[in-house]
Amino acid sequence: MSSRIQDTGDPVSSGELQAFKAKFFKALAHPTRIRILEILVDGSRSVHELQDALKLEQAAVSQQLAVLRNQGIVSAGKEGLTVRYSLRDPLIGELLQIARRIFNNHLVSSGDLLRELQLESNRSR
Numbered sequence: 001m002s003s004r005i006q007d008t009g010d011p012v013s014s015g016e017l018q019a020f021k022a023k024f025f026k027a028l029a030h031p032t033r034i035r036i037l038e039i040l041v042d043g044s045r046s047v048h049e050l051q052d053a054l055k056l057e058q059a060a061v062s063q064q065l066a067v068l069r070n071q072g073i074v075s076a077g078k079e080g081l082t083v084r085y086s087l088r089d090p091l092i093g094e095l096l097q098i099a100r101r102i103f104n105n106h107l108v109s110s111g112d113l114l115r116e117l118q119l120e121s122n123r124s125r
Helices: 014-028 033-038 047-054 058-070 091-121
Strands: 074-079 084-087
Touching: 014 033, 014 058, 033 047, 033 058, 033 074, 033 084, 033 091, 047 058, 047 074, 047 084
Parallel strands: none
Antiparallel strands: 074 084
C-alpha cells in the first residue's frame, strides 16, 4: 500500500514518508525552535522581536529560523524593510498543544509512580 502526498499526488513509499516525518520532527527537536513556534502561534514576528522575546543573539535566532524555514514549518515575508516570520500551517499550534498535553500526562504518571515508590520505600523501613 502506498501513501500519497496531497499536494503533488506523487506516490511515496512508506519509507520515504517515514523519512519525511522524521525530518519534520527533527526540525522541532530543539528548545529554541519550539519556543519560536510557540511565539509564532500568536502571530508573525521579525527576527528582532524574536530576539527580544528569546533573549538571544540575532545569529542564534536566524540559525534556528533557517532550520524551520528549510523544513517548510515557517515562512518569511517582507513588510517594508522588515522580514516577518509566521507559521506556514496553523495546525502547528494544535500540534504543540497536543504535545503539551502528552507531556503533562507523562509528568502526572511519573509523579504518581514516584509517590508509589516513596510509599513502598517508607513501608520497608
